[in-house]
Amino acid sequence: MARIGVFVCHCGENIGRTVDCHAVAEGCKDVPGVVHSVDYKYMCSDPGQQMVKKAIEEKGLTGVVVAACSPHMHEKTFRRAAAGAGLNAFLCEMANVREHCSWIHEDREKATVKAIDITRTIIEKVKHNVPLSTIRIPVTRRALVIGGGIAGIQAALDIADGGREVILVEKGPSIGGHMSQLSETFPTLDCSQCILTPRMVEVYQHPRIKLYAYSEVESVEGYIGNFKVTVRRKARSVDEEKCNGCGACTQVCPNKKIPSEFDCGLGKRTAIYVPFPQAVPNLPTVDRNKCLLFMNRAKGRPDTCKKCAEACEKGAIDFDQQDRLITEDVGAIVVATGYQLYTIGKDQPKDNLKGYGEYGYGTIPDVIDGLQFERLASASGPTSGKILRPSDGKVPKRIVFLQCIGSRDPQKGMEYCSKICCMYVAKHTMLYHHKVHDGVATVFYMDIRAAGKGYEEFSRRAIEEEGAQYIRGRVSRMWREGDVIKILGFDTLEGEPIEMDADMVVLATAMRPQPGIDVLAQKLSVSYDQHGFINEAHPKLRPVETNTAGIYVAGACQAPRDIPDAVAMASATASKVLGLFANEMLEREPTVARVDEGTCAGCFHCERVCAYGAVEHKDIKDRAGNVVRVIAYVNPGVCQGCGTCEATCPSKSVELQGFTDEQIWSEIQALGV
Amino acid sequence: MTELRELARRLLSEGTVNAVLGWEEGPRGARPAFVTTPDGADRLIFDHRCVHNLASYLSPRRPHLKRLGKVAMVLKPCDARAVAGLIRETQVPRENVVLIGVRCGGVVTDPDSDATLSEATVADRCRGCPDREGKLADHTVGTAGPGFPGPSHRAQKIEELAAKPADQRWAFWQAELEKCVRCHACRQVCPMCFCDRCLADKTQPRWIESSPHARGNMAWHVARAMHLAGRCVDCGECERVCPQGIPLGLITRKIASVVAERYDFRPSDDPAVPAPVGTYRMDDPQEFIL
Numbered sequence: 001m002a003r004i005g006v007f008v009c010h011c012g013e014n015i016g017r018t019v020d021c022h023a024v025a026e027g028c029k030d031v032p033g034v035v036h037s038v039d040y041k042y043m044c045s046d047p048g049q050q051m052v053k054k055a056i057e058e059k060g061l062t063g064v065v066v067a068a069c070s071p072h073m074h075e076k077t078f079r080r081a082a083a084g085a086g087l088n089a090f091l092c093e094m095a096n097v098r099e100h101c102s103w104i105h106e107d108r109e110k111a112t113v114k115a116i117d118i119t120r121t122i123i124e125k126v127k128h129n130v131p132l133s134t135i136r137i138p139v140t141r142r143a144l145v146i147g148g149g150i151a152g153i154q155a156a157l158d159i160a161d162g163g164r165e166v167i168l169v170e171k172g173p174s175i176g177g178h179m180s181q182l183s184e185t186f187p188t189l190d191c192s193q194c195i196l197t198p199r200m201v202e203v204y205q206h207p208r209i210k211l212y213a214y215s216e217v218e219s220v221e222g223y224i225g226n227f228k229v230t231v232r233r234k235a236r237s238v239d240e241e242k243c244n245g246c247g248a249c250t251q252v253c254p255n256k257k258i259p260s261e262f263d264c265g266l267g268k269r270t271a272i273y274v275p276f277p278q279a280v281p282n283l284p285t286v287d288r289n290k291c292l293l294f295m296n297r298a299k300g301r302p303d304t305c306k307k308c309a310e311a312c313e314k315g316a317i318d319f320d321q322q323d324r325l326i327t328e329d330v331g332a333i334v335v336a337t338g339y340q341l342y343t344i345g346k347d348q349p350k351d352n353l354k355g356y357g358e359y360g361y362g363t364i365p366d367v368i369d370g371l372q373f374e375r376l377a378s379a380s381g382p383t384s385g386k387i388l389r390p391s392d393g394k395v396p397k398r399i400v401f402l403q404c405i406g407s408r409d410p411q412k413g414m415e416y417c418s419k420i421c422c423m424y425v426a427k428h429t430m431l432y433h434h435k436v437h438d439g440v441a442t443v444f445y446m447d448i449r450a451a452g453k454g455y456e457e458f459s460r461r462a463i464e465e466e467g468a469q470y471i472r473g474r475v476s477r478m479w480r481e482g483d484v485i486k487i488l489g490f491d492t493l494e495g496e497p498i499e500m501d502a503d504m505v506v507l508a509t510a511m512r513p514q515p516g517i518d519v520l521a522q523k524l525s526v527s528y529d530q531h532g533f534i535n536e537a538h539p540k541l542r543p544v545e546t547n548t549a550g551i552y553v554a555g556a557c558q559a560p561r562d563i564p565d566a567v568a569m570a571s572a573t574a575s576k577v578l579g580l581f582a583n584e585m586l587e588r589e590p591t592v593a594r595v596d597e598g599t600c601a602g603c604f605h606c607e608r609v610c611a612y613g614a615v616e617h618k619d620i621k622d623r624a625g626n627v628v629r630v631i632a633y634v635n636p637g638v639c640q641g642c643g644t645c646e647a648t649c650p651s652k653s654v655e656l657q658g659f660t661d662e663q664i665w666s667e668i669q670a671l672g673v
Numbered sequence: 674m675t676e677l678r679e680l681a682r683r684l685l686s687e688g689t690v691n692a693v694l695g696w697e698e699g700p701r702g703a704r705p706a707f708v709t710t711p712d713g714a715d716r717l718i719f720d721h722r723c724v725h726n727l728a729s730y731l732s733p734r735r736p737h738l739k740r741l742g743k744v745a746m747v748l749k750p751c752d753a754r755a756v757a758g759l760i761r762e763t764q765v766p767r768e769n770v771v772l773i774g775v776r777c778g779g780v781v782t783d784p785d786s787d788a789t790l791s792e793a794t795v796a797d798r799c800r801g802c803p804d805r806e807g808k809l810a811d812h813t814v815g816t817a818g819p820g821f822p823g824p825s826h827r828a829q830k831i832e833e834l835a836a837k838p839a840d841q842r843w844a845f846w847q848a849e850l851e852k853c854v855r856c857h858a859c860r861q862v863c864p865m866c867f868c869d870r871c872l873a874d875k876t877q878p879r880w881i882e883s884s885p886h887a888r889g890n891m892a893w894h895v896a897r898a899m900h901l902a903g904r905c906v907d908c909g910e911c912e913r914v915c916p917q918g919i920p921l922g923l924i925t926r927k928i929a930s931v932v933a934e935r936y937d938f939r940p941s942d943d944p945a946v947p948a949p950v951g952t953y954r955m956d957d958p959q960e961f962i963l
């Protein structure tokens with residue numbers, strides 16, 4: 001026989017103002033099975049919780065109903081209190097008489113009647129509650145980090161230093177990301193490669209980091225603590241075991257005129273190449289789209305050029321190498337795929353983005369973007385750090401920087417601020433000033449956003465000490481006359497149009513997520529916004545978690561980020577991952593779906609509708625071991641308790657624990673409809 | 674007919690199958706037959722009175738038939754949709770059944786009548802049916818008549834009903850469903866109703882009242898219609914076996930046309946075509962989502 005205790009909360013005035021809480025407690029006393037019914041001003045307070053505990057102990061309650069606020073607010077509080085008094089936590093339920101009643105009604109009399117009805121439904125439900133215990137699932141304590149830029153490097157190092165194994169997957173031939181392309185970094189002007197390359201080497205040598213460069217995530221299955229990841233190791237055409245990184249192959253490759261991705265097209269590379277001298281791993285890669293041998297093979301012609309293979313003393317070149325698929329078990333995933341620059345005037349990645357044809361990018365060779373300027377200013381760049389313009393190799397004496405190219409421009413499809421451009425343009429003016437002492441740097445800006453430690457001082461220094469000319473306004477058109485770029489713009493502070501000549505123009509283009517991020521996000525079941533940036537679970541309180549448990553996000557794939565931000569996020573994901581890995585088992589709420597093995601017909605509609613892939617096939621065998629039936633099985637570790645399978649099951653053979661048909665039916669019956 | 678019998682005899686004598694599901698001459702017309710010996714193959718017939726959808730007997734929920742092991746089934750073109758449905762919903766492994774397709778030019782409504790096949794006697798679902806051969810069949814035998822032109826009477830009746838105001842439609846269905854005696858023959862004969870324990874038989878809680886009462890009757894037929902949405906193969910067996918003459922085909926056919934219109938799905942004889950239940954497409958209409 002049920003012995004139910006009812007505890008009605010006034011929630012101060014929140015409930016008490018509209019609902020006669022004492023009348024509710026009195027009204028529930030007559031409900032069969034109720035042996036205790038009281039009201040109190042703040043049931044969630046310590047004395048309130050003590051009332052619940054005391055009643056459980058003294059009256060031997062078999063169920064508790066707290067008529068108060070939403071279960072989202074205090075269900076955990078009261079379940080903990082009930083468990084503290086020795087009652088199974090899942091025998092305690094909330095009747096929501098605040099959000100569902102007092103807050104939305106004015107008539108005190110009617111609201112009181114409704115509050116009694118709501119409480120009665122939950123009393124009837126609790127009579128059918130059964131003790132449940134939390135689900136414990138094992139955790140594979142290894143992490144996968146996707147993306148080998150500074151965010152991925154930092155996350156991998158932090159997790160590995162915390163004592164856990166890491167698999168770092170990088171799409172390109174080398175880790176390092178965009179940071180390896182930068183010359184110097186704001187606001188301290190320290191050399192980007194000098195601070196980055198030691199970390200890259202550390203990743204390579206770390207005993208707990210397994211680096212898969214030139215690899216991509218093929219598929220992801222499973223759930224928090226138990227992901228199964230398939231990684232495609234793309235064929236480099238070079239045997240990693242044999243290659244000693246001598247570079248002889250790259251010296252002899254006859255195809256030397258390929259625009260270098262690392263130098264943003266300003267330099268050239270060979271078909272077998274190492275993207276940059278400090279690359280990690282230091283292994284060459286054959287670009288099969290550009291290699292003469294593979295181009296011949298594609299046309300069905302015999303292999304001709306094998307110069308690299310002939311030059312290789314180790315016999316490491318393997319033209320027949322195939323992509324390999326490797327499966328790894330991990331418990332957590334960090335997404336750190338970074339960004340690309342908005343490619344103005346070129347092929348647009350998405351139709352809703354519009355280029356800046358008016359700026360002549362892609363047609364005027366001396367109009368370049370910020371990353372290209374980084375390569376020009378970098379000591380390892382194609383000009384060895386000299387600022388020389390691409391068209392004729394002359395030193396530009398008049399250089400113009402345009403900010404907010406694409407960013408903050410809804411008409412171009414991106415209303416957001418790219419965050420880093422104000423700072424790197426200020427840095428560019430300084431780098432230019434340091435190298436071209438008699439040159440003039442002019443900046444067209446909308447606002448200067450320098451919120452960060454030392455950022456405002458840095459941008460003031462560019463203007464006040466390093467002679468950069470800042471003009472508030474935008475440029476409407478640019479064209480080439482002879483070897484001069486004509487600029488037509490508007491100074492919005494002076495309120496007048498401006499015409500000026502420039503030798504080179506640098507566009508601070510918007511940051512966008514990497515192409516293909518949507519495909520990756522779908523593989524991972526994480527959500528992303530209209531621009532493709534991965535959504536965080538909560539913008540303030542869960543900034544590095546995604547909406548899928550066990551998957552975390554770091555760096556510029558979540559939103560435009562500078563290096564300090566990306567590194568801080570990466571370390572935050574590492575702390576989340578290490579926190580997850582602190583326990584061998586993971587505890588989950590037991591409100592998951594369960595299949596009635598006796599009645600399941602095995603039609604697997606549930607499998608088709610399950611958004612989490614929680615439904616598996618289970619063989620039912622006879623005593624001789626023959627499979628007699630195949631039925632559905634819900635993996636409690638994956639199930640999120642959404643109930644879609646339950647709604648779909650034609651024979652009602654799936655039930656959500658804690659919300660069974662009987663419980664719901666009893667609730668309906670209590671209302672007498 | 675000889676072709677069918679010879680094939681059945683061969684399949685049985687070679688041991689390819691343990692039984693052949695087909696039709697035989699009964700005391701009151703054609704009736705389903707289970708032939709388990711090569712000699713029994715001579716009992717098999719196929720003509721315009723063979724209206725039954727034998728796919729119902731493939732359901733794994735019939736333990737006495739499951740014991741027969743691998744069987745062959747004589748398959749009308751329309752029955753192929755039901756077999757495809759069972760394969761699609763993982764009830765029948767394709768390799769466990771040999772399908773003997775018979776060419777068909779239409780069947781009559783009532784298997785017990787001795788009427789010849791004519792415009793007046795042909796089953797409504799055969800009107801406008803384009804299929805003369807079952808696509809899933811492993812073997813195809815016989816010759817087919819020319820078939821009958823559409824449209825079906827049911828389609829006209831559905832249009833008439835749809836044109837009426839809601840209260841009149843409600844009154845029509847209340848009057849029809851009041852007749853239901855809850856014998857569940859419609860469920861037992863339906864090839865797609867294969868659950869071990871039907872929703873209507875669940876007692877804890879009892880979602881659908883089991884006694885023949887207007888409320889439970891309505892709940893049962895609404896639940897049945899919803900469970901068959903996107904799954905009904907329009908074989909018309911439910912309506913044929915209903916002892917009370919309730920026009921159940923109007924419900925299933927209407928639901929099928931709604932599914933066809935909204936999800937571009939028609940009962941298919943290809944098991945690989947995904948059913949709309951559990952299929953999500955970006956272009957699914959979703960105006961019901963606020």
